[in-house]
Amino acid sequence: MSNTTTSPALQVAMAYYEAWRNRDHATAMKVVADNVVSETPFGTVEGAAALHKGESEFAHILTGATLVSAFGDENTALLMYYTHTQPVPSVLSSKHFTVENGKIIGLKGVFDKTAFGAQ
Numbered sequence: 001m002s003n004t005t006t007s008p009a010l011q012v013a014m015a016y017y018e019a020w021r022n023r024d025h026a027t028a029m030k031v032v033a034d035n036v037v038s039e040t041p042f043g044t045v046e047g048a049a050a051l052h053k054g055e056s057e058f059a060h061i062l063t064g065a066t067l068v069s070a071f072g073d074e075n076t077a078l079l080m081y082y083t084h085t086q087p088v089p090s091v092l093s094s095k096h097f098t099v100e101n102g103k104i105i106g107l108k109g110v111f112d113k114t115a116f117g118a119q
Helices: 010-019 025-029 048-059
Strands: 032-040 043-046 062-072 078-083 091-100 103-110
Touching: 010 062, 010 078, 010 091, 010 103, 025 032, 025 048, 032 048, 032 078, 043 048, 062 091
Parallel strands: 032 103
Antiparallel strands: 032 043, 062 078, 078 091, 091 103
8 A cells, every 4th residue: 555645645535535434524525625526326526515415425324444555646546445334334446536736626436336226
């Protein structure tokens, strides 16, 4: 796993991930730009308020996450982790982060949405 002190984007991504996995979305949002665009298997969300709403709604089923690997450079980071939820104990997931000026401007999440019963 990469050292979070060597990559500016990875530092931001890890700050978001740690707050997210602990269901602390107020802290996670501190590193998110107002104009963030988030793409996941459930669709595209534009803006920090919309992202915060979606993540807060997901928080009630989230029980944690286990990091598998993390890599980053100046402006991008990629995390792979297991998402743990009440209905599904473990789903392999990943997020790609685009970071500018210390804020996340883009998120691309990948996971098997069928594990959550969505078609």
